[in-house]
Amino acid sequence: MSLKHFKPAHWLYNLLHYKQLLHNKKAYKKYNIKKSLIASVSSRDFPDKESRAWLDTGDSAVLAAQKEGFQQFPTGIQQKIRDWSTKGYMVLENYFSPEACDAINKEIDTLMANGALQFKWGNKLMFANKKSAVIRQATKDPLISRVLNFLLDKEMVPFQTINFINGSGQRAHSDSVHMTTYPLGYLTAIWVALEDVHPDSGPLFYYPGSHKLPYLLNNHWNAGSSFLSLGKHDYPDYEDMVEELLAKHKFPREELIAKKGDVLIWHANLVHGGAPIRNPALTRKSMVVHYYASDVIKYHEITERPSLM
Numbered sequence: 001m002s003l004k005h006f007k008p009a010h011w012l013y014n015l016l017h018y019k020q021l022l023h024n025k026k027a028y029k030k031y032n033i034k035k036s037l038i039a040s041v042s043s044r045d046f047p048d049k050e051s052r053a054w055l056d057t058g059d060s061a062v063l064a065a066q067k068e069g070f071q072q073f074p075t076g077i078q079q080k081i082r083d084w085s086t087k088g089y090m091v092l093e094n095y096f097s098p099e100a101c102d103a104i105n106k107e108i109d110t111l112m113a114n115g116a117l118q119f120k121w122g123n124k125l126m127f128a129n130k131k132s133a134v135i136r137q138a139t140k141d142p143l144i145s146r147v148l149n150f151l152l153d154k155e156m157v158p159f160q161t162i163n164f165i166n167g168s169g170q171r172a173h174s175d176s177v178h179m180t181t182y183p184l185g186y187l188t189a190i191w192v193a194l195e196d197v198h199p200d201s202g203p204l205f206y207y208p209g210s211h212k213l214p215y216l217l218n219n220h221w222n223a224g225s226s227f228l229s230l231g232k233h234d235y236p237d238y239e240d241m242v243e244e245l246l247a248k249h250k251f252p253r254e255e256l257i258a259k260k261g262d263v264l265i266w267h268a269n270l271v272h273g274g275a276p277i278r279n280p281a282l283t284r285k286s287m288v289v290h291y292y293a294s295d296v297i298k299y300h301e302i303t304e305r306p307s308l309m
């Protein structure tokens with residue numbers, strides 16, 4: 001068994017980061033979960049495995065206009081909110097100005113040049129929001145925050161940023177296996193184009209409607225976790241299972257040939273990824289921000305680790 005599968009190593013790590021786990025204290029109480037904050041946590045600990053978000057249990061085309069705050073959105077955004085339950089994503093065209101995008105790109109260049117930010121897992125620049133006030137401010141854009149809070153009917157708080165210089169090349173997945181909530185469905189993400197996307201640079205792709213698939217959790221692809229160790233499967237086994245599901249359901253596949261400043265907002269369970277890069281000379285500067293609802297249990301289903309906030 002490798003160390004990453006060995007849960008006591010996680011408990012020690014959690015203990016060392018105890019303060020960053022306190023966000024789960026109230027939520028454990030609220031949902032009657034009797035666990036130490038440093039213990040491993042997974043969907044096995046919870047009684048149900050379906051989203052409780054109001055626009056998953058109901059339809060935004062019917063419900064959204066009846067809710068307080070809806071009329072205050074610009075008409076274009078109102079229509080995108082109405083479509084949310086059906087599509088599982090929306091695109092806000094031309095949202096950030098070229099200057100705002102350039103400011104983020106400059107921050108990333110500086111953080112990389114001075115060694116404060118390094119690639120992790122190949123091509124990901126993680127948590128730049130913790131190192132740059134400019135980027136932190138972008139994650140708290142007032143209108144986007146209002147849209148996210150409305151979509152989930154909760155206060156949504158930024159958990160992390162991921163910046164890319166090139167396409168991610170990441171296979172199709174749902175974020176809910178990486179960043180998981182109880183109740184399910186209380187995660188969302190934005191993807192910001194920090195330059196015009198070339199079709200050969202490995203654009204973001206997604207499957208409209210795929211957010212309605214059942215949440216694929218450890219019990220589906222990596223059962224066999226024990227008190228001391230995680231299940232024996234590895235992440236590519238999860239990706240294979242997602243591909244099998246997609247082949248079965250025949251969702252349409254869309255690629256986002258975004259313009260600089262465009263923003264995609266996606267649902268916690270929307271299947272998406274990065275297309276293969278056809279021309280490695282091309283960059284695809286972009287930034288993802290993942291948001292959690294503030295009052296739910298937040299953790300990582302794959303590793304059964306509570307999230308550090």
Ligand SMILES: O=C(O)CCC(=O)C(=O)O
Nearest residue numbers: 168169170204273274288
């Ligand atoms: O930007 C991409 O290509 C994919 C990013 C992604 O899948 C994610 O951050 O969840």
